[in-house]
Amino acid sequence: MRFGGLTCVDKVSTTVEENELLGMIGPNGAGKTTVFNMITGVYDPTEGDILFNNESIVPYKPYEVSKKGISRTFQNIRLFKSLSVKDNVRVSFIKNVQSKYFSSILQLPKFTKEEKEIDKKIDELLEMFDLLHEKDEYAVSLPYGDQRKLEIVRALATSPKLLLLDEPAAGMNPTEKVDLMNLIKKIKDLFSISILLIEHDMKVVMGVCERIFVLEYGKKIADGKPEEIRNDPKVILAYLGDTHAGN
Amino acid sequence: MQVKSKLLFLSSIAVIFIINLFAGSIDPYFYTVIIYIGINMILATSLNLINGYTGQFSLGHAGFMAIGGYLSIALSTYFAPFFQRTFGTGVFGESITFIIVLLAGGTAAALVGLLVGVPSLRLKGDYLAITTLGFAEIIRVVIQNMDVIGASQGFRGVYIYTNGVKSPQMVQDLVDMPNIFYAVPKFTNFFWTFLFVAIIVYYVHNLINSTYGRGFLSVKDDEIAAESMGINTTKFKVSAFVTGAFFAGIAGVLYGHFNLYLNPEDFNFLKSVEIVVMVILGGMGSMIGVIIAAVLLTILPEFLRSVSEYRMIIYALLLIIIMLTRPQGLFGFKVKLKKDKNKK
Numbered sequence: 001m002r003f004g005g006l007t008c009v010d011k012v013s014t015t016v017e018e019n020e021l022l023g024m025i026g027p028n029g030a031g032k033t034t035v036f037n038m039i040t041g042v043y044d045p046t047e048g049d050i051l052f053n054n055e056s057i058v059p060y061k062p063y064e065v066s067k068k069g070i071s072r073t074f075q076n077i078r079l080f081k082s083l084s085v086k087d088n089v090r091v092s093f094i095k096n097v098q099s100k101y102f103s104s105i106l107q108l109p110k111f112t113k114e115e116k117e118i119d120k121k122i123d124e125l126l127e128m129f130d131l132l133h134e135k136d137e138y139a140v141s142l143p144y145g146d147q148r149k150l151e152i153v154r155a156l157a158t159s160p161k162l163l164l165l166d167e168p169a170a171g172m173n174p175t176e177k178v179d180l181m182n183l184i185k186k187i188k189d190l191f192s193i194s195i196l197l198i199e200h201d202m203k204v205v206m207g208v209c210e211r212i213f214v215l216e217y218g219k220k221i222a223d224g225k226p227e228e229i230r231n232d233p234k235v236i237l238a239y240l241g242d243t244h245a246g247n
Numbered sequence: 248m249q250v251k252s253k254l255l256f257l258s259s260i261a262v263i264f265i266i267n268l269f270a271g272s273i274d275p276y277f278y279t280v281i282i283y284i285g286i287n288m289i290l291a292t293s294l295n296l297i298n299g300y301t302g303q304f305s306l307g308h309a310g311f312m313a314i315g316g317y318l319s320i321a322l323s324t325y326f327a328p329f330f331q332r333t334f335g336t337g338v339f340g341e342s343i344t345f346i347i348v349l350l351a352g353g354t355a356a357a358l359v360g361l362l363v364g365v366p367s368l369r370l371k372g373d374y375l376a377i378t379t380l381g382f383a384e385i386i387r388v389v390i391q392n393m394d395v396i397g398a399s400q401g402f403r404g405v406y407i408y409t410n411g412v413k414s415p416q417m418v419q420d421l422v423d424m425p426n427i428f429y430a431v432p433k434f435t436n437f438f439w440t441f442l443f444v445a446i447i448v449y450y451v452h453n454l455i456n457s458t459y460g461r462g463f464l465s466v467k468d469d470e471i472a473a474e475s476m477g478i479n480t481t482k483f484k485v486s487a488f489v490t491g492a493f494f495a496g497i498a499g500v501l502y503g504h505f506n507l508y509l510n511p512e513d514f515n516f517l518k519s520v521e522i523v524v525m526v527i528l529g530g531m532g533s534m535i536g537v538i539i540a541a542v543l544l545t546i547l548p549e550f551l552r553s554v555s556e557y558r559m560i561i562y563a564l565l566l567i568i569i570m571l572t573r574p575q576g577l578f579g580f581k582v583k584l585k586k587d588k589n590k591k
Contacts (some may be wrong), residue, residue: 040475066477074475080468082532083461090458091465095477097458101486105450107253111457118458159479165523 009034009218016162019039021188021195023209025202025229027238030215032198033075038197040072041065052162067095071160075167075198079139085150086135089122092157116209122157128190129153129183145176149183156187162194163187169201181207206230214238218231249368256449260442267438278437280503280549285440286498287541290527292447292534293494295400298523299532300455301487302467303368308378308495308522309379311384313514314359315352316503317396320431322348323504324405327411327429328583345434349500356496357489360387364488368481377559391511401510404430437503438518443501447452463487467532530579 009031016022024032039050039125041062050057057065071092075205097118099111128131129149134142139150155163165184169177180203188195194224199205205212206226213223216238222229229235268280290308297305297371323344328346328411334340342348367378391399397415407413408426453462462483470480503509509556521544553559569577 030424042471042474061479062471062474063479066475072475074472078469080472082468083464087461087464090461091473092476093458094465095316100456100459101454104459105453107453115458124369134412154476187322 007217009038009045011027012215012218012220013048014213014220014223018194019188021184021208021210023197023199023205023212023226024215025199025212027213029217032215033166034218035215036072036196036198039065040070042116044188047120062121063095066158066160069159069161070164071155071158071162072164073148073166075169075170077147077151078152079147081138081140083139084136085131085139085147086122086126088139088150088155089125089154089162090118092154093118093121094140095158095239112131125153125157126180145172145179148180149170152183152187158194162196163195165195165199167198167200169199169204177201177204180204184208187219248272252449252452252579256445259445263438263441263445266441266511267436272439274507279505280545281437282326282435283445284499284542284545285437286502287525287545288444288523289440289494289498289501291529291541292444292451293491293498294522295526295529295532295534295537296454296463297487297491297584298526299537300451300467301463301484303484304376305370305488305491306519306523307363307379307381307383308491309514309516309518310379310386311356311360311492311495311517312499312502312519313386313390313511314499315356315385315512316499316509317390317402318355318496318504319352319500320349320402320509321396322351322512323432324429325433327405327406327432341434344382344432345504348434348502348504349497352500352503353493353496356499358491360492361491362486364485364492368484368488380519384516386491387511387514389477390514397509399511401508402431403508417584419561431504431507433504433507440501440505442495443494447486447497448534448538450490453568455534462533488578524566528566528576533576533578536576536578565589571575 011145012031012035014022022046024035026083027109034043039057041064045058052068052070052224055068057068057070060068083091089167097114099108099114123132123135129152131150131153134146139147140233142150146153152163152165153167168184169180172180184197185208185230187193197205197209209226211224212226212229214221214229214232214235221234221238222232224232252437273281294305294308297303328342331340355550363379363382367375368380370378390396395415396402400416402415405413405415406417406426406428408418408421408424410424412418412421412424436545455463462473462478465476466480466483467476473480473483502513507512525544526537528544529536531540544577548558548562551561554561575577
């Protein structure tokens with residue numbers, strides 16, 4: 001991926017296996033979010049290809065990528081501000097909704113039935129993540145941790161096969177981080193989906209990820225199990241700098 | 248809940264129908280104001296779908312109104328002999344004629360809305376406002392130069408000569424030729440106007456409160472997030488734009504068949520702004536607020552007639568004061584953050 005003359009992400013190649021939790025780490029500006037944006041179709045890669053279920057998803061627009069089964073959260077929370085918690089989740093159901101424009105206006109029986117089903121599904125999801133008591137609040141009035149959680153629930157409501165989490169632990173305190181780790185594990189167990197996680201917090205990454213790959217300046221420098229990554233000299237160099245630089 | 252809104256809709260139509268029976272006894276001046284209130288309600292509610300709910304700042308609503316208005320009165324005058332022959336001149340025949348021209352006017356406006364919307368809705372905010380404004384001006388200037396609909400002199404009817412020549416003005420060369428003048432028929436009445444008010448309120452209400460319709464609001468709040476949740480934002484924007492244009496066209500038809508005379512100047516920049524003001528004053532995305540603003544902004548200039556030359560100054564001042572004290576609009580809402588959240 002290049003922006004003008006700036007090569008931002010260079011020949012990064014990896015695979016996320018089915019039902020795998022892959023962590024992506026790297027120093028600031030390494031291109032992690034750019035990778036996300038390429039996968040979800042926000043940017044089109046200038047070179048290379050992205051395959052999902054053996055199908056190239058490069059030509060697809062973001063909403064089409066979402067329909068294919070890839071969902072994401074955002075580094076800086078992007079909830080729908082003027083919508084309630086419930087409606088934030090509801091939006092995720094639109095892509096599969098059967099009663100569209102005209103049946104919504106005419107309120108056909110099909111529409112009424114479907115609305116009830118969706119209502120039920122939303123309630124179940126919110127219940128599962130302990131947000132049900134806040135369902136009628138405006139999304140932005142939730143505490144920070146719950147907003148992050150709601151974003152994940154919203155992404156899950158699109159019933160994805162691959163979930164991309166962009167720094168879900170950013171700005172959280174240690175207790176919230178522990179909750180988050182449990183949440184991620186829970187999602188993986190309950191929904192059996194693949195998760196690609198960007199995270200800065202090593203505790204979280206090492207705690208939940210089965211495999212980690214490391215980016216630096218847009219290049220992959222390591223890929224392996226958490227223990228391997230922890231002891232990889234290149235990774236340590238990237239994160240901590242060269243301790244012998246002065247000599 | 249849904250049964251209730253259906254019932255409310257049907258009963259309101261019944262009420263409108265009954266009131267219409269007594270419409271003859273209403274003072275003509277008040278009657279005119281009431282009709283204009285209805286037309287403005289339709290305009291404001293339809294623009295609210297675009298500007299308020301979907302968050303796309305359109306400044307060209309008068310253009311769609313002009314298309315609907317002009318097309319419909321051209322139809323109902325140029326084809327007056329045809330309509331009279333086919334459907335007769337009774338109430339029933341006239342109603343059918345009116346329904347046809349209403350749908351034609353609305354559809355034409357919607358089609359133009361589609362044509363304008365597809366390229367221009369890629370733009371955001373100010374840029375979209377300028378594009379739509381430019382488009383509305385183009386419509387006006389084109390109408391101003393079309394002789395078949397009266398050009399800059401306005402359009403009040405058609406002279407149809409026995410040799411088949413049709414013209415909105417007397418033709419000099421055919422002075423001695425016998426002709427019939429077909430004026431714009433006065434089809435619009437209380438019933439038709441408020442029937443469409445009821446329809447658009449019901450329509451937009453149902454749309455916005457459905458799962459599918461929540462997509463419009465999500466586009467307003469955060470396009471990137473909406474796209475990532477599988478929402479085709481372009482499709483939602485265009486469909487809001489087309490729906491808005493359709494009802495603006497309908498409002499134009501109602502206006503044309505009430506005023507019985509259309510002038511390109513009726514649809515200038517100020518008319519578009521007036522509709523935008525109704526939406527902003529009422530509160531973007533508040534149905535009831537926008538309707539009340541439409542009523543207020545139609546009545547206010549009438550009340551201020553007593554102070555004649557200061558009228559527009561007071562009108563503008565009131566708008567400024569309201570905006571300073573309630574920037575979110577009369578019935579708009581601000582998302583309130585719960586401050587005592589942590590105390591729980």
